[in-house]
Amino acid sequence: MCISKFVLNPRNAWFCLALFCATAAAHDTATIFNHFKADRLEYEGNQGLHLFKWDVQNWTGTDENKLWLKSEGDYSADQNIFGRADLQVLYSRNIDTFWDFQIGARRAIEPERTFDAVIGFQGLAPYFIEVDSAMFINEKGNVLGRLTLGYEMLLTQRLILQPRVEVNVAAQDIQNRGVKSGVTEFEAGFRLRYEVEREFAPYVGMDYVEEASLREHQHSLRGVVGVRIWY
């Protein structure tokens, strides 16, 4: 019922989220687990660029129902500014063996303070492809999308090569945000991590990043050093 026009209003999305969580809690006496995962905590840079990036998720809940938080962003130490920073608060429902349906809201703090409703799917596609997809809709009805695909290749049991692709798209120009319709950001790269423990894995990698906005178009190659942590 929530997957209607009603939910597309961000304020209502919060309401729906609360409703879903309440429903979930009422029916579930199962064990609740909490899973924090910093998939990327890294320094990314080249000659002209020095960024600290994070990509962190945390879920709390049962097999079927979870409260899922996601935060992504980057911080430029040189300029002392956040390039991008957002927080998603999602209700996640296990809808299939390998898939969760997620609905909730995103609060972007940088580059501008915005508020979007979020609908997405997260899970494992055939051939072990990790998928995180989301559609963001703001109060003016502008639609943005994000798709992240990852794959893990075991060089040894602990040395793991992870190619990763992230595509951000916009359905139409959003003047005040400088967003240009089409692919707004494309990121492709790999990370080579060593699992000292399953939960603790330092890595190195490379990223090719292409960004397009109404103001500029740029692409760059960046080296990455970071650590993957979960518990």
Added chain:
Amino acid sequence: MQYWDFSPARCPAVWLLLASLVPGITQADVYRLSISEKSINLIGETQPAVLADEALPAPTLHWREGEEVTLHVTNLLNEPTSIHWHGIILPYQMDGVPGISFDGIEPGQTFTYQFKVKQSGTYWYHGHSGMQEQQGLFGALIIAPQQEQQTVDRDYVVMLSDWPRADPERTMARLKKQSDYYNFQKRTVGNFFADIRRLGFWETVSDRLAWGEMRMEPTDLADVTGANYRFLINGQTAEAKPLYLFKPGEKLRLRFINASAMTHFDVRLPGLKMTVIAADGQPVEPVDVEEFRIAVAETYDVLVQPQTEQAYSIFAEAMDRSGYANATLTPRAGLQAALPAMRPMTLLTLAEMGGEHAGHAAHQAPVLPPVGAENSHAHTEHSAAPDPTMTEHAGHQHATAETLAIEHAGHDTPRADTAKPLSYSQLIAEQPNHALMGPPDREITLRLTGNMQRYIWSFDDTKYADAEPIRVKFGERIRFTYVNETMMNHPIHIHGLWQYLDNGNGMYNPKKHVINVKPGQTVSVDVPADAEGEWAFHCHLLYHMDTGMFRKLIVERAEHVH
């Protein structure tokens, strides 16, 4: 150095004394156990254990068939506990499952179990609260028959178990977050190229695509592996060199009990012929074997008769070859047998995964023959099965060797083609049961289901928390058909009622308290509902049981019709 010997032949005086103390035919004995937490050091660090009488394993209890036993179990823990008498036929209130047979034993309380022993053979007892069984709460239960049929010179308990490094609750949480957390034998890029050289490019690619489509790993034989476990015999690691003594020419009965939470073992005594004489406490037609697989919670009685002044290894490899338990059977304490080499693991095959493909037109589930025909996928890799992945292990040895601390894992001696592991079809009851003839009163198909990725286990896709009890009528004979739709083995245990395994021997089908159902396999059992009450019915892999592969089975009297 210890050894365990309880045979009447070895200590006749004790038995004479016991017999003379007890007047009349009915024997009545009182046993006491106290459950407490104790720190133990098995793996080089101090860890908490939950023990009965501060012993790992708990004291072996010796009962006699026909005896009226009274057992006072005192809880000295800070949490509730319980003891379940595994495989014992008794009133359901004495069965020891909190929430089903009774309320459990609260801290500081003593619960008194009292029942008449109606059977004989090798059984065991263990905690049925939380993860206490994994933390050391288990012991052997030996019931002497009214008339001993098998006289032996020595009688030993060989109790196998898996001792965890991590706290069991933590292990559960890890599995929920990353279900392959403990698998350090996965196929690597190196294996991929090795397979290309051996099998050819397209063969290898199509194999990877098939597994990739299912999002499964053929090395996924165990959820919790040697990466977390040390494997024990009678509470001792292989390094502690547990010892069993014999004199050449003596006949020994080894009572194997698998008290593991999660580990199936392949058991061998290289150089010695074993004769299996009982399974799950029930006498079977003697079968000579060189090896047998013991599923979690099963028991097997085995006769051996070493003739020479030589030491033998009692070698139990974990099914996934991530470790082993080892003891020595020796004529002298100083004489050790050479440690046998672990053999490579046998990967799962796509054929076994038939069940997973129930919804895929391209991979119809093969119609599986009754368990009697299981020789064709016995776990020797020299099986005649045409599936190419059966030979996968050759290329996989590198990974095994690389990732495990056990150096000899990769240096496998060529497997003797003559190795004959015990098959369920070879289990033939000593006594026929005529009640098994004719059609059953009720047939129930139970699908063994799960979501490996999320680590959720269930029957018929429904977890225990969401399921209704299974209700049957007292006096009925129910035919359960277990259809394993998962890639794991599931040792299915019914409390209080026997399962007669349909292995094609008719009236001589053996009765067991645990039936191991292999990946993709379909197995039928006959269960006479001859004990009223509420019984636990579950997969005996602790973490499967805990996540929901569990049912309450209610045997109710038919209401009187006036």
